[in-house]
Amino acid sequence: MLIWIIFAVMTGAAVFALLWPLGRGQGAAFADGSDAASLYRAQLDEIDRDLGRTLIGPAEAEAARVEAARRLLRAADKEGDPAGETESSLRRRRASSALALSCVPLLALLVYGAYGSPTRPDQPLSARLRSDPSQQDFAVSLARIEAHLAANPADGRGWAVLAPVYLRQGRPEDAVRAFAAAIRNGEDGAEMRAGLGEAQILAAGGVVTAEARETLAEALKREPGNPRARFFLAIAREQDGDSQGAVAAFESLLKDAPPGAAWVSAVRQRLQAIDGDTARAAIARLPAADQQAAIRGMVEGLAERLKAGGGTLAEWERLIRSQNVLGEKAAAREAIATARSRLSQDSAALVQLDRLAGELGLKEQAP
Template identity: 35%
Template sequence: MFWIICAALAGMVTVAIAAPLLRRQGDEAEPAAAYDLRVYRDQLREVGRDLERGVIDQTDAERLRVEIGRKVLAADRALQRAVSGQRSPGGWVALVALALLLVGAFFLYQRLGQPDRPDAPIAQRIADAQALYDSRPTQTEAEARAPHPERPEPDAEYTALIDQLREVVQKNPNDPRGLELLAEHEERLGNLVAAKDAQRRLVALRGDQASAEDLARLAGLTIEAAGGLITSDGEKAVAEALARDPRNPQARFMVGLLHLQNGRPDRAFPIWAGLLAEGPESAPWIAPIRAAISDLAWLAGQPDYTPPEPSTLPGPDADAIAAAQDLPPEERQKMIEGMVKGLESRLATQGGTPEEWARLISSLPVIGQQDHAKAVLGEARQRFSGNQPALDLIEAAAKQAGLE
């Protein structure tokens, strides 16, 4: 069926392109011989009228008819040649080039495509994705295969300092600050395995006091040490970071990446779409998400998805409200109220992103409008009904503002 459809489409395209190339020359404009023929016939009729009026005699009329008749015959032969089906030589050249392109495309697909690949129902694709997930290499295997790009030679003084740091940590392995510095500088030197090991020891040392950021950093270093592959060790660190903070954006980004690596764009898309809606645009994970989200949406069966535009409109963000703290109380209240009302007015008239609605919901209680914030929350829920990533962001802002 695939080849039948391809052949039918190729045939229709070929006909559509070839038809104008092979059009008769006479189809473009009327041949000059046709115009001459009409003139000569008019002249013959004029000779007959002159004879009837007595302007010329019978002898002159016969002579003129013979002379004009010869011209009529010559013009008629020229007209027949013009419409006899002669083709433009350029048309045949273009047709040959078109045929070569079609044949070349066929052989290129035979070489680079997969014409013998069978159809893959969704159940089979999910099973293949699970098999890919189950067959991941171990962390040790992935680290052994990971590329090691060349880096500029570090400064000798800096290298000596790092050697001293390693010695200090070795003598005092329970110093969290030393382990933290060691993980940071080993990563800077490109020693990703050593950086991962230092971060792992730091997390183990802190135990239950380890933060979601500590665990997300361990997950990131584990993945980098494995050459970007998320092994079971990396997945475990990501899961532990999310257990500490289910909203941790770095860990959520890595969960989406895990699904992508194992052939599940349908699972990765809602996670990355939610992160893109939340922002901020300066976050390090936003750029790779924005670059891939359109293709990811198509692969996930969401071809109508439109990524949110980067937010450049003014609004009362946390930095602006913090800056207002230095003003006298009266001026500070007026400034914050003005920013909040400006944002609300713009969202009411122009609309906005889920991030901006969340900002408004979290800002209204700051100026003492708790009840109004609940009303805005209800409107936001209705506006973004069906958009789960946006609703997650709205609900997080409501929780932070103490509305639930």
């Protein structure tokens, strides 16, 4: 009940604040009318005194009285002006004030009663955290899980749910702690070990550390075919300089991939990067006279493969840059057109192709 009293007082104060200046303006206008009459009488007295002292003649005194009367009439006309301040206008404003004071709060109550929720109880954050997580937004859901785990640190299942979330949010250090807590509290499966290994690698800036290798090896003991563990162990071979071993590991992973596996594209990109690095290293070992021919052959091979179908944005960029370096401007423009067609559903890729064409001076000139 107290809250409604406070609302009523606030509403009344707001209405009074709006109407008070109007009432003040009327009082000032009536005061001006009284001052005009007093001034008129003072002017008449002054005229009589001047006449008695023979400072002015009878004709001049009469003219002065007429002029003073005219001034009083003009003042009276202004007082009676509907736009000015009259007793009737004051009554109208008072009636408007009473109507506003009664109708505005009543209208507000009716609208709130029809569309508001006056009987709905308060629901603080603690109550919302206990409600159904499926009805909450992500931030509230995350806060709910973290609050639960703060009170129940031995809940391995809760840590197992939270750890991948931290990983997707780009919080690898928090993910390491969450995966470790899940494993420590009974969730010691292959996927948890592989997730911990990935978090350890990301926390180390992408380096497959000795600690991460041990974690990934433990994952493979629990599930020899775990794709995440195999992927990062293949990257470890690549970082060690064992390109052939990395290629073999990636190709084996592709061979065992189930249809539609989401991680297949990442494996193929790693293979292409290794192939490119290997080819560049091989070309660098050739005599200077043979290097240009080898580069051209590599570029032509890439062009034929992309022309046959597919290709990522990175591959198309590499082809376009290579053709431009070789002086094959027409082929580079054709590659840009083909890439636009192949990547037409990727707006970000189209923007990047436009930027690349401008950078290399390959934009078509207007006729």
